[in-house]
Amino acid sequence: MEINDLTPAERRLWRAFATGTTVDFREAPDEAVSPDWGLERTVRARVLRALLLDGPHRPGEVAALKLMGARITGELDLRYATVDSVVRLNHCHFDAVPRLAGAHLNYLNLRDCVLPGLAAARSRIDGSLRLTRCRIGGPVHLGGAQISGALFLERAELSTADPSSAVLALNQVTIDDDLCARGMRAHGAVRLDGATVAGSIDLEDAELSNPGGFVLAAEALDVGANLLGRRMRARGRIDLRGSRVPGRVDLLGTSLSNPGGTALRASSCVIGEIWLREGTRIEGRLNLRRASVGQLQLEPEMLPDQVRLLDLTYTFLTPHEPAERRLPMLERDDGAFDPHAYEQLTAAYRRIGDDRAARVVQLAKQRRHRSTLSWYGRVWGHLQDAAVGYGFRPLRAAVWLLSLLAVGSVAYAGHHPPALKAGEAPPFHPVFYTLDLLLPVISFGQESAFAPTGWYQTLSYVLIVTGWILATTVAAGVTRTVSRQ
Known part of the structure; x- marks a missing residue:
C-alpha cells in the first residue's frame, strides 16, 4: 500500500507504527466510544492489515x-x-x-x-x-x-x-x-x-x-x-x-x-x-x-x-x-x-x-x-422401629421390658397360677415368673412349674411373643452396632 493512498489520519498512524507510538484520536481521555466519527478519526481495516503484515520498521525501534x-x-x-x-x-x-x-x-x-x-x-x-x-x-x-x-x-x-x-x-x-x-x-x-x-x-x-x-x-x-x-x-x-x-x-x-x-x-x-x-x-x-x-x-x-x-x-x-x-x-x-x-x-x-x-x-x-419393602417387611420394620429404633435407640427395649415386667408382676401377684405338680413346684415369685416369660433364653424355673389359666394364660402368651420380638430386635440392633464399629 502506498502512503499517498492514505488519509491524513491513516498517514499519522502509518508513521507512528515504526516506533510503536500511540495514536490517540480522542478529544478527551475519558471520551466514550461513539459511532459518530469524522474522516479525521476513521481508519480503514485494510490499512491496519497492511501495517501488521508489511508495515515500516525502523532500526533500533520496536x-x-x-x-x-x-x-x-x-x-x-x-x-x-x-x-x-x-x-x-x-x-x-x-x-x-x-x-x-x-x-x-x-x-x-x-x-x-x-x-x-x-x-x-x-x-x-x-x-x-x-x-x-x-x-x-x-x-x-x-x-x-x-x-x-x-x-x-x-x-x-x-x-x-x-x-x-x-x-x-x-x-x-x-x-x-x-x-x-x-x-x-x-x-x-x-x-x-x-x-x-x-x-x-x-x-x-x-x-x-x-x-x-x-x-x-x-x-x-x-x-x-x-x-x-x-x-x-x-x-x-x-x-x-x-x-x-x-x-x-x-x-x-x-x-x-x-x-x-x-x-x-x-x-x-x-x-x-x-x-x-x-x-x-x-x-x-x-x-x-x-x-x-x-x-x-x-x-x-x-x-x-x-x-x-x-x-x-x-x-x-x-x-x-x-x-x-x-x-x-x-x-x-x-x-x-x-x-x-x-x-x-x-x-x-x-x-x-x-x-x-x-x-x-x-x-x-x-x-x-x-418404604421400599413389601407389606410384611414394613410391618416388621415398624416393630423394630417402635421397639428399639432399629437398634439406634437401645434404651427403648429397657423401657418396654420394664413396662411389661411391671404389668406381668402386678397381674400374677394378685393371682398365682396353679402349680403343675403341687408337691414339686418351687415357691411362686411373680417378678421372676414374668421374667421367665419375657426372656427367651434365661430360665428361673418358674415358667415350667406353673400353668396359668383363662385370661392369665393369654397374658403369658403375649409376654412370650413380645419377649421374642424384643430379643430379636435387640439382637439386630447389637449386630448393627458391632458392624458400625
Missing part, C-alpha cells in the same frame, strides 16, 4: 500498532496470518467482525472497544488477550485458541441476536494463565466445553442470562486452581459435568435460577471444595451425582426442592448443622432410595465426633429403606 479512539471501517482480515507486532486497539469502534481465525499474534488488546463480534477460532496468542469493558453485539468465537497469557473479559458486555448461538465460545481453548471475567455481562450461552485454564476462572459479580438455556456450558472443563463466582447472578443452566477443579468452586452469595430445569449440574466432577453459602435459594435442580468433593460447604437454606446426590462422595460437610437440618437434602432426591447418601452423611458426622447425629442419620436411612 514496531507496534497502538491506536485509540478510532472508527475502523471494513473487515480486518488476518486469518492464518503471522503478526509479530503488538496490537493495541483501545476505545475503537469496529464496523465489521474482525477475522482472526488461525492467526498467530504476539499480543492483542481490544480494551473498551465496540465490536459486532469476534472470529478468532484456532488462533494463537503468545501473550494475553484483553477484551476488558468491550461491548460486543455478536458471537465471540475463540474455540480451539491457544493463549499463552491471560484472557481478560472484566466488565465486558456480550450479546447476540441469535439465541441459538453461543455469545462466548471458548470450546477447547487453552489458557496458560487466568480467565478474568469479573463483572462480565453475557446475554446468551458461554461455552467452555473441554477448555483448559492453567490458573483460575474469575466470574465474581458476573451476570449471565439465558433463561431456559445454558448460561455456562463447561463440560470436561480443566481448571488448574479455582472457579470463582461470588455474587454471580445466573439465569439459566450451569453445567460443569465431568470437570476438574482442584481448588474451590466458590459460589458464595450467588443467585442461581433456572425454574423447571437444572440450575447447577456438577455431576461426575472432581472438586477440592464447593462453597454454596450466603446466597439466595436455588431455583431449579441441583445435581451433584457421582461427584467427588473434598469439602462441601453447603447451607441448607440454599437447597432447592430437587437435589440429586446419587453416588456423591465428600470428606467434610460444613458448616456443622444438626442432622435434622441435613436429612431433607437426602429426601429431596427424586431418584430411588440411595443408601450411599446416608452413609456419606453418617461418615461426615463421625469424622467430627458427632455420634448422636450419625445415629439420627442411620435411623432415617432405615425408615427410608422401609
Whole structure:
C-alpha cells in the first residue's frame, strides 16, 4: 500500500507504527466510544492489515500498532496470518467482525472497544488477550485458541441476536494463565466445553442470562486452581459435568435460577471444595451425582426442592448443622432410595465426633429403606422401629421390658397360677415368673412349674411373643452396632 493512498489520519498512524507510538484520536481521555466519527478519526481495516503484515520498521525501534479512539471501517482480515507486532486497539469502534481465525499474534488488546463480534477460532496468542469493558453485539468465537497469557473479559458486555448461538465460545481453548471475567455481562450461552485454564476462572459479580438455556456450558472443563463466582447472578443452566477443579468452586452469595430445569449440574466432577453459602435459594435442580468433593460447604437454606446426590462422595460437610437440618437434602432426591447418601452423611458426622447425629442419620436411612419393602417387611420394620429404633435407640427395649415386667408382676401377684405338680413346684415369685416369660433364653424355673389359666394364660402368651420380638430386635440392633464399629 502506498502512503499517498492514505488519509491524513491513516498517514499519522502509518508513521507512528515504526516506533510503536500511540495514536490517540480522542478529544478527551475519558471520551466514550461513539459511532459518530469524522474522516479525521476513521481508519480503514485494510490499512491496519497492511501495517501488521508489511508495515515500516525502523532500526533500533520496536514496531507496534497502538491506536485509540478510532472508527475502523471494513473487515480486518488476518486469518492464518503471522503478526509479530503488538496490537493495541483501545476505545475503537469496529464496523465489521474482525477475522482472526488461525492467526498467530504476539499480543492483542481490544480494551473498551465496540465490536459486532469476534472470529478468532484456532488462533494463537503468545501473550494475553484483553477484551476488558468491550461491548460486543455478536458471537465471540475463540474455540480451539491457544493463549499463552491471560484472557481478560472484566466488565465486558456480550450479546447476540441469535439465541441459538453461543455469545462466548471458548470450546477447547487453552489458557496458560487466568480467565478474568469479573463483572462480565453475557446475554446468551458461554461455552467452555473441554477448555483448559492453567490458573483460575474469575466470574465474581458476573451476570449471565439465558433463561431456559445454558448460561455456562463447561463440560470436561480443566481448571488448574479455582472457579470463582461470588455474587454471580445466573439465569439459566450451569453445567460443569465431568470437570476438574482442584481448588474451590466458590459460589458464595450467588443467585442461581433456572425454574423447571437444572440450575447447577456438577455431576461426575472432581472438586477440592464447593462453597454454596450466603446466597439466595436455588431455583431449579441441583445435581451433584457421582461427584467427588473434598469439602462441601453447603447451607441448607440454599437447597432447592430437587437435589440429586446419587453416588456423591465428600470428606467434610460444613458448616456443622444438626442432622435434622441435613436429612431433607437426602429426601429431596427424586431418584430411588440411595443408601450411599446416608452413609456419606453418617461418615461426615463421625469424622467430627458427632455420634448422636450419625445415629439420627442411620435411623432415617432405615425408615427410608422401609418404604421400599413389601407389606410384611414394613410391618416388621415398624416393630423394630417402635421397639428399639432399629437398634439406634437401645434404651427403648429397657423401657418396654420394664413396662411389661411391671404389668406381668402386678397381674400374677394378685393371682398365682396353679402349680403343675403341687408337691414339686418351687415357691411362686411373680417378678421372676414374668421374667421367665419375657426372656427367651434365661430360665428361673418358674415358667415350667406353673400353668396359668383363662385370661392369665393369654397374658403369658403375649409376654412370650413380645419377649421374642424384643430379643430379636435387640439382637439386630447389637449386630448393627458391632458392624458400625
